[in-house]
Amino acid sequence: MSSLNNLAIKMKRAISEIEKEQRKEQIVFAALDEFYLKGLKATKMEDIAIRCGISKGTLYLYFSSKKALFESAVEHIAMHKAQQIQSLMTNHNSVKEALDQLFEFIPNVIIDSPLPKLIKVLISDAFDFPDVIKTYKQNIIDQVLSTITIVLQAGKERGEVNIDDAALTAKLIVAPVIFAVVWKVLSEAENSPPLAVDVLLKQHQLIIYKALGITE
Amino acid sequence: MSSLNNLAIKMKRAISEIEKEQRKEQIVFAALDEFYLKGLKATKMEDIAIRCGISKGTLYLYFSSKKALFESAVEHIAMHKAQQIQSLMTNHNSVKEALDQLFEFIPNVIIDSPLPKLIKVLISDAFDFPDVIKTYKQNIIDQVLSTITIVLQAGKERGEVNIDDAALTAKLIVAPVIFAVVWKVLSEAENSPPLAVDVLLKQHQLIIYKALGITE
Amino acid sequence: MSSLNNLAIKMKRAISEIEKEQRKEQIVFAALDEFYLKGLKATKMEDIAIRCGISKGTLYLYFSSKKALFESAVEHIAMHKAQQIQSLMTNHNSVKEALDQLFEFIPNVIIDSPLPKLIKVLISDAFDFPDVIKTYKQNIIDQVLSTITIVLQAGKERGEVNIDDAALTAKLIVAPVIFAVVWKVLSEAENSPPLAVDVLLKQHQLIIYKALGITE
Amino acid sequence: MSSLNNLAIKMKRAISEIEKEQRKEQIVFAALDEFYLKGLKATKMEDIAIRCGISKGTLYLYFSSKKALFESAVEHIAMHKAQQIQSLMTNHNSVKEALDQLFEFIPNVIIDSPLPKLIKVLISDAFDFPDVIKTYKQNIIDQVLSTITIVLQAGKERGEVNIDDAALTAKLIVAPVIFAVVWKVLSEAENSPPLAVDVLLKQHQLIIYKALGITE
DNA sequence: AATGAATGAGCATTCATTCAT
DNA sequence: AATGAATGAATGCTCATTCAT
Structure with missing residues (x-):
């Protein structure tokens, strides 16, 4: 022995x-x-x-415990991402410039970062950790959405984009990201080929730009 | 006997x-x-x-076991939904008519049916049940997406809609549904007010129609 | 298997x-x-x-837990004994009669009952269970001592016994019981022959009676 | 070297x-x-x-281990006390003188020395350490008891004291010490006021002297 | 068929002991 | 010599499953 x-x-x-x-x-x-x-x-x-x-x-x-490790893990990874995302959409001259940056950034997040894993984990154990969810939602999701909303709203006021409701539009811009994350989980689970995230988002970008009246 | x-x-x-x-x-x-x-x-x-x-x-x-109950539950509920969704988009004369039907139907699914719960469950335990996921994905998701894809493709060929890639567009049409489901889970978990799903989807419909060149 | x-x-x-x-x-x-x-x-x-x-x-x-079992065990056995002991020294006409009863009863308690085990357990884990100790002390020890004290005090006032301080004397009457219990534990532990509890207590009775001026 | x-x-x-x-x-x-x-x-x-x-x-x-530390601790402290106690009752001219010395010494032991703690420890873990118990009992308890027994026996033969059985009487003289130790543990555990050990032993001394026919 | 008492494999957590620094 | 990081055997407790009633 x-x-x-x-x-x-x-x-x-x-x-x-x-x-x-x-x-x-x-x-x-x-x-x-x-x-x-x-x-x-x-x-x-x-x-x-x-x-x-x-x-x-x-x-x-x-x-000190599995729960503590879980919370630390979520916080550690979430906060790390939050910083990146925060700095993402500042310093832009137009809605197009801001969205260009966003659409360039997102595929990397989905493909290379631990964020999709984190999102899956948060969805799965949401009900056991309302506080973690609350913190995460406030610090990341709401932050990101409100940043996009502000950009859209400003663009709308400057006549750059043609939109109804900036906040809803922001959510719809983000929706395919969640879709891609969920798809990624399901693909990995059933061991099927992954979604071409970049192509999907390129198409999404086109649709959004067309709908918003943004021209290349 | x-x-x-x-x-x-x-x-x-x-x-x-x-x-x-x-x-x-x-x-x-x-x-x-x-x-x-x-x-x-x-x-x-x-x-x-x-x-x-x-x-x-x-x-x-x-x-016979918890696992069997899980699989039965998923299958029972999924198959029930699958039937509804299958019959959804047949018998239409135009893309607009088909999509109108879809957009009318979706909010009810998110708000009233057990489907969001099922989706959450499937995401959470995906890796333990690759077969369940595979079956579900093939019978429901792929089915729905291909139905939409066919509609769009036909519409494109008839010059009704202005799209690039019908399959990708179908995914993007569905994306906010997943977004809404995930949002629903997170809201319920942190006990915050729910998303106005119908309003979100109304806006989504507008954006899609505008991008696709569908006029009311 | x-x-x-x-x-x-x-x-x-x-x-x-x-x-x-x-x-x-x-x-x-x-x-x-x-x-x-x-x-x-x-x-x-x-x-x-x-x-x-x-x-x-x-x-x-x-x-529900080891602690709960411990507390239940102590309480169950202690309370069972407490009842016996309570009824012990009532209905007597003189100090002698009361003490006779007591001295007849004690050896059985030490030899046949689970009380010595209980006392050992209580001593051993006293610091982990202050509440158990408190309850036990109030319900058993103090009860017994006060019963003896009252008997002695009444006897003193009737001129039956010659004592200084009834409460202290009560403790001294009980002391050899504790001694016997501790001795029993140590003997069992080192596997040495047990103390002849009855003989010891007979001697104790003699000494106490002589000191108190009780004649046979 | x-x-x-x-x-x-x-x-x-x-x-x-x-x-x-x-x-x-x-x-x-x-x-x-x-x-x-x-x-x-x-x-x-x-x-x-x-x-x-x-x-x-x-x-x-x-x-080298917790067990070794335990055994060392018990031995170290026990042996230290053993020496004190051994030298206690030598050099006396009468039973009274010897017992006077004993009764003067005991309260200090109970109040100031680590002996009560040691006794509690020995009782608690007796069954895990039969050898420690055996050594301790032989070197301390039996030693003390036999010393007292010899004193009493000699006194009895000289007609100084009126006793039946010297060995049993020795145990009964020591009994309240054990009682006091146990009481001390329970009081400390439940955080109640301590027993006035010296007063108790004064009373004990009186009773013993009266029973033995020792006059001041 | 229905029940819930009994079972024991399974897992989070603790802590005596070791040993690299 | 002293430290405290690392280890893993040990144990309280849970819960899916079985089966006597």
């Missing part, structure tokens, strides 16, 4: 604060992957540990 | 069969509610039983 | 309220034995279950 | 040894406090470490 233990690869110790932060982040991403695949309840702490190459006990040096 | 039995017994059994089906349906809806709120793993068989006013043991007379 | 299960002796089901009460009492006594031997923290729920011939899960049908 | 080293280093080591012993003693007392409050199983090594202001790891430089 001891010889088996000797074969085990022992994790390097995280001594400095920086190393500890890195370890925490590593756990948080491993946790997100598990939560994404299994949901909160069905995720085993041991599986998260294995994914990190650490032991169950070590997890508890960094997070 | 049934022909050997007398009529009275047959009828009794026939009634029994009906009652059995009713009981099964009752369980299936109770289960959907629980799965919607808690997810598959966190849902207790006992809670479903309580919701039906029956005992744990009785549940197992109708469904 | 299933053949092994078939060999397992299944516990008869406790259906009626009476059977359930009996099962509860059975658990309580098994628990007392374990708590006595190991202390609260070191006692495994599984060991209690094994002692009863039931499964771990069944324990939780009757008691 | 030590003779090979120079004086300075030797002295340094000598000091180290003393410091080591002091550290050990410090740990032992911290451990006793924890064991007294929580019991062996529920005491965390870390809490002992914190109480000493050292780290968990350092504890293991001095004691």
